[in-house]
Amino acid sequence: MKLAELSDRSGVATATIKYYLRERLLPPGHRISATQAEYDEEHLRRLRLVRALIQVGRIPVATAREVLAAIGDETRDHHMRLGAAVWALPHGRQTDEGDAAGAAAGHTVDALLQRLGWDFCRETGSEAPPYRTLVSAVATIIRLGYPCDVEQLLPYARSAAELAVSDLDLVERYTAGEEQVEAAVAFTVLYEPALLSLRRLAQAEESNRRFG
Amino acid sequence: MKLAELSDRSGVATATIKYYLRERLLPPGHRISATQAEYDEEHLRRLRLVRALIQVGRIPVATAREVLAAIGDETRDHHMRLGAAVWALPHGRQTDEGDAAGAAAGHTVDALLQRLGWDFCRETGSEAPPYRTLVSAVATIIRLGYPCDVEQLLPYARSAAELAVSDLDLVERYTAGEEQVEAAVAFTVLYEPALLSLRRLAQAEESNRRFG
Numbered sequence: 001m002k003l004a005e006l007s008d009r010s011g012v013a014t015a016t017i018k019y020y021l022r023e024r025l026l027p028p029g030h031r032i033s034a035t036q037a038e039y040d041e042e043h044l045r046r047l048r049l050v051r052a053l054i055q056v057g058r059i060p061v062a063t064a065r066e067v068l069a070a071i072g073d074e075t076r077d078h079h080m081r082l083g084a085a086v087w088a089l090p091h092g093r094q095t096d097e098g099d100a101a102g103a104a105a106g107h108t109v110d111a112l113l114q115r116l117g118w119d120f121c122r123e124t125g126s127e128a129p130p131y132r133t134l135v136s137a138v139a140t141i142i143r144l145g146y147p148c149d150v151e152q153l154l155p156y157a158r159s160a161a162e163l164a165v166s167d168l169d170l171v172e173r174y175t176a177g178e179e180q181v182e183a184a185v186a187f188t189v190l191y192e193p194a195l196l197s198l199r200r201l202a203q204a205e206e207s208n209r210r211f212g
Numbered sequence: 213m214k215l216a217e218l219s220d221r222s223g224v225a226t227a228t229i230k231y232y233l234r235e236r237l238l239p240p241g242h243r244i245s246a247t248q249a250e251y252d253e254e255h256l257r258r259l260r261l262v263r264a265l266i267q268v269g270r271i272p273v274a275t276a277r278e279v280l281a282a283i284g285d286e287t288r289d290h291h292m293r294l295g296a297a298v299w300a301l302p303h304g305r306q307t308d309e310g311d312a313a314g315a316a317a318g319h320t321v322d323a324l325l326q327r328l329g330w331d332f333c334r335e336t337g338s339e340a341p342p343y344r345t346l347v348s349a350v351a352t353i354i355r356l357g358y359p360c361d362v363e364q365l366l367p368y369a370r371s372a373a374e375l376a377v378s379d380l381d382l383v384e385r386y387t388a389g390e391e392q393v394e395a396a397v398a399f400t401v402l403y404e405p406a407l408l409s410l411r412r413l414a415q416a417e418e419s420n421r422r423f424g
Contacts, residue, residue, distance in 0.1 A: 202330070
C-alpha cells in the first residue's frame with residue numbers, strides 16, 4: 001500500500017508517519033520509484049505499536065526505539081526478547097535513598113517473591129526494572145507511615161499473577177514470534193489505564209456494598 | 213508537637229510543611245503564642261496523605277485541595293465521601309472523539325458492567341470519572357486495531373474486583389470515618405505503582421513458565 005493508504009488504515013497523519021520513518025521507529029518502505037515507496041501489513045502493525053507506546057505509554061522517542069530494537073533482537077530467545085522489550089518500557093520512578101525504609105522494602109519484596117515461588121524473578125532480582133520499581137513503591141509507602149508488608153502485598157501479587165495469565169493468553173493468540181513480542185508490549189501498555197480504571201470502579205462497587 | 217517535631221516524624225522539611233499550611237492543604241496548628249503553634253496526630257496523618265497525593269500521585273496542589281475537601285465533607289454519607297474523594301483524584305486522559313471506536317467502547321463497557329452485575333457503577337455511569345477513563349482506554353485500544361471486547365476485559369475486571377476487596381479490607385483496619393476515607397485515597401494512589409510492577413514481574417514469571 002501507498003503512504004496515503006497506510007495513513008487511512010492506521011488513522012495516523014502522513015506527516016506523523018514520515019516523522020516516525022525519519023526517527024527509525026518504522027522500517028523504510030519498499031522503494032518503487034524515486035519518490036514513492038510501498039508499505040505492507042508489517043508496517044501497519046508496527047505503526048499501531050508505535051502509537052500505543054507514544055500516545056498511551058507517553059514514552060519518549062529514544063526509549064520507543066530501544067523497545068522496538070529489543071523486539072527485533074534475534075540474538076535472544078523468545079522469552080528473553082519478550083522480557084527485554086517489556087522491561088525496556090519506562091515505568092515509574094526508582095528512587096534508592098538507601099535509608100531504613102529502602103532496606104525494609106528490599107527485604108519485604110524478597111520475602112514476597114519467595115512466598116509466591118516466583119523463582120525467575122528471584123533469580124533476576126534487581127536486574128529487572130519492575131523489581132526495582134516495586135522496591136521503590138514499597139519503600140515510599142513505608143516512608144509515609146502506611147502499612148506495607150508481605151501479608152498486605154500478597155493479594156495484589158496473586159491478582160497480578162492472574163492478570164499475567166490473561167495477558168499471556170492474549171499474546172498467544174498471535175502466532176508469529178515477533179508478532180507475539182509486539183503484542184505483549186502493546187497489551188502491557190494499553191491495558192494499564194483500563195486496569196486502573198476498573199480497580200476504581202470495583203472499589204466504588206465494593207464500597208457501596210459495604211457502606212452504601 | 214512543635215513544627216520541628218512534625219517535620220522529624222513525617223520526614224517532610226519545615227519549609228515544605230509551611231508551604232502546605234499556606235496552601236491550606238494542612239489545617240492550621242493550635243496557636244500557643246504569637247510565633248508558635250502546636251500540631252497533633254491528625255496533622256501528621258494529613259501530612260502523610262498530602263505527601264502521598266503530591267509525591268506519588270503527582271497531583272497538582274489545587275486538585276489535592278479538592279480531594280481533601282471531599283474527605284472532610286460532612287454533608288455526604290461515608291460511602292459517598294469515599295467515592296467523591298477517590299473520584300476527585302486525577303486519572304488518565306479522557307478523550308471523547310465521538311467516533312465509531314468511542315461508541316463501540318461505550319457499548320463494550322456497558323455490556324461489561326451488566327455482565328459483572330456492577331449495578332452501582334451502571335447507575336452512576338458516565339458521572340463517575342473512572343467510567344469515562346475506562347471508555348477512553350477501551351476506545352484507544354480499539355482505535356489502534358487491537359482486540360478489546362467484553363470477553364477480553366472480563367478477567368481484568370474480575371481481578372479488579374478481588375483487588376477492591378483487599379483495598380477495602382485495608383481501609384477497614386482504620387476505625388474512624390474520616391481516617392477510613394483518608395486511607396482509601398492513600399491506598400488507591402500508593403498501591404498503583406506497586407500493582408503495575410507486580411503485573412510486570414508476574415508477566416516475566418508466566419512468560420518464563422510458557423516459553424523459557
